[in-house]
Amino acid sequence: MLQAIGLTSTPRGDRPPAVNDLTFEARPGAVTALLGPSGSGKTTALRLMLELEPGRGITYFRGRPLHRIAHPPREVGVLLGDVPGHPSRTVRGQLRMLCAATGVPAVRAEELLRSTGLTGLERRPIGTLPIGADRRLGLASALLGDPHTLLLDEPGAGLSASESAWLYEFLRSHASEGGTVLYTTADPKDAARNADRVVTLDGGRLVAAQEAAEFARTRLRPRVAVRTPHAARLAAAVTQEARAARRPVEVVTEDGNRLSVYGSDCASVGDTAFRHGVPVHRLADETGDAGTAGTAGMTGVDAVAGAGRECGAPGGSTAGPRTAVSASRGVEPAPVTVAHDAPAERPVAARRPMRSPLRPLRYEVHRLLGVPSTPLVMAGVLLVSVTLALLLGRGGRAALPAVLAGWPAISPLPPAALGAGLLGAFSFAEEYRYPALTSGRGTVPRRPGLLLAKLAVAAVVALVLGTLVVAVDLGALRLFYGGELIPVPGKWPVLCANWAGLLVGCAWAGVLGAGVFRAAAAGVAAVLVVPVAFVPLLQKVLTGPSVRSAAGLPARLREFAGPHWPPAADRWLTGGLRVLGQPAGVALSLTLTGLFCAYVFTGLRRRARW
Structure with missing residues (x-):
């Protein structure tokens, strides 16, 4: 049972709230349509239910508000618009990444690929999917946690007739298994045809909450849709016979060669056309919007949409459906009864639940390996590093560390360090550009687990990239210039510590x-600002006449390192302290400290706004 009580969005400026004191319910085992024209507040209502929109009111999902559900994806499946995934990520990669975020086994992705009809498209990039397959992927993403409730915003918009039929049949099967389905639509015929219950909105307020049969009887008006090359003749003939028989028949001339006949049936209109020798290309029973069939003078009103029952007109070719206007006008509000099986709780302002991955490390690995940017950046770094190593080692005068790193003889930052920083910047930038951790396009959650997972994966990738660069550069130098000219320095552990610290x-x-x-771009700028601006400035400050030199900083730090360690561990510790004692190490440490504090501060500030 889904119960929405007193949902009211926060007004923006002088405009009224998009949703105002909205109360309704969606029952389990049934499909409920939230009907209303564009701008009526349907999407805002869904976002208020999901606590993605600031406002008042509360929504109970089987007796619990969303912020009190431990794992929301396992209770509520959401599809708001298109799938928020990287366009280069494959269908299977997207689902497996979301499996880690939802905390379900990866085999669940394979099950949904089969059940949603995406078999054969597993390796297809998301950005190349047609709209029907994209909607199926969105539905599969919403069902990963096997939720009881499905919330969908305009799921049938833009779909073909066959895709739309499959979608609503799928939703019907979910409801038949005891689930709750709530979807929004602007087409009253869509709501009457595919829903069990229709909740109508207008201007953010509740207009009516009815069963689908009652909605079709009271809100939709039956008519006969006719297409003929002699529309004017047939309209005159039907009107003349109706007047003679004193029957209340209304004929509305639509665009071109189409008619809508209200108050009659297919047989009567067909007989009239036969008697007057008027050819008929299409004859069908349809239901139209009660708010648009007012008088015969309303020509060209969009009331011919919908799937009608064909009456077997000879040579009839079915015309494409047209969009109907909303049925929310001229209807008295209907009372809504809300069940009292939920615990009493005062409606409060909606709070954003944190939607971070339940398995952050596995999620981050899938996110990193699922896009082509990762191997492309690593390949580019290797290519640039090999080129620089061959150029620097040509004369045989450069030291081996400078040759292998390509730094600082040519660039202020090693290519490997720049590549590691770029991959690290992509880790959070992708979350903001293609958000997959939240049901809407909100802020990326700032849970410590997600940050630690990104830092851990970024560090491992940096170390792997640094190892590959050194190995490939060393192999290229030995291949081109011979192994006897490439001696390994004796202090290689300290050099490795410096190299690893810089990359990480x-x-x-x-x-x-x-x-x-x-x-x-901001992440890359944070990487570049250290060698380009911060290190030169720090060198000038530390080498001033009134400032002690930083040369003895490692020894001074070593005094506070605690007890004596074994020789091997002591060498690594000394190497780490030397990294911190160098201007680049000091600058990098200060930069990381400042960025971490800013990250925590901005996260707390955004959380306070909600």
């Missing part, structure tokens, strides 16, 4: 920079 620091700067400023 740049990767984390990219993650935090993109997380704070919500863009990949």
Whole structure:
């Protein structure tokens, strides 16, 4: 049982609220349509139910508000618009990533690929899917947690007749298994044909809540749709015979060669056309919007839409459906009875529930490996690094660390560090550009688990990238210049520690920079600002006459390192302290500290707004 009580959105400026004191219910085992024209508040109502929109009121999902449900995706499945996924990600990759976010086994993705008819499209990029397959993918994403309730915003918009029929049959099967289905639509005939119960909105307020049969009887007006090349002749003939028989028949001339006859049936109109020798190409019983069939002078009103029952007109070809206007005018509000099986709770302002992945590490790995940008960046870094290594090693005068890293002889930052920072920036930038962790287009949740997963994966990727760069550069140098000219320095553990610290620091700067400023460019800028601006400034400050030199900083830090460690561990610890003691290490440490504080501050500020 879904119960919406007193939903009211927060007004924006001087405009009235999009949804005002909306109360209704959607029963389990039934499909409920939320009907209303564009701008009536249907989508805002769904967002209020999901606590994605600021406002008042409360929605109970089987007796519990959303912010008190431990795992919302396992109770409520949501489809608001298109699938919020990276266009280069495959269908299977998208579902597996969302499986990790929902906390269900990856085999659930394979089950839904079969049940939603996406078999054969598993490796298709999301950006290349037709609208029907995209809607099926959205439905599969909503069903990953096997939810009891489905909330869908205009699920049939833009679909073909066959795709629309499949969709509503699928929703009907979900309801027949005891689930609750609520979807929005602007077409009254769609609501009467596919829903068990219709809730009508107008101007953000409840107009009526009726069973589908009652809605069709009181809100939709039956008519006969006719298509003939002699529409004027047939209209005159039907009107003349109706007057002679004193029958209340109304004929509305539509665009071109179409008529809508109200108050008659197919047999009577067909007989009239036969007697007057008028050819008929289509003759069908339809239901039209009661709000648009007022007088015969309303020519060209969009009331011919909908699937009618064909009456077997000879040579009839079915005309394409047209969109009907809303049926929310001229109807008295109907009382709504809300069941009292939910615990009494005072409606409060909606709070945004945190929607972070239940398995953040697995989610982040799927997110990283599911897009082509990751291998492309790594391949580009390897190519640039090999080129720089061959150029620097040509004369044989450059030191091996500078040759392998390509730094700082040519660029202020090693290509590997820049690549690690770029991949780190993508980790949060993709969340903001293609949000997959929230039902709407809201802020990416800032749970510690998600941040730690991104930092951990970024660090591992940076270390893997750094190892590949060194191995490939060393192999290329030995291949071109011979192995005897490439001696390995004796202090290679310290050099490795410096190299690893630089790569991981740049990767984390990219993650935090993109997380704070919500863009990949900001993450890359946070990486570049360290060697380009911060390090030169810090060198000038630390080498001033009134400031002690930073050369002895590692030794001073070593004094506070605690007890003595084994020699092997002591070498690694000394290498780490030397990284912190160098200007680049100090600058990177200060940058990471500042970005982390900004990340925490902005997260708390956004949370306070809700």
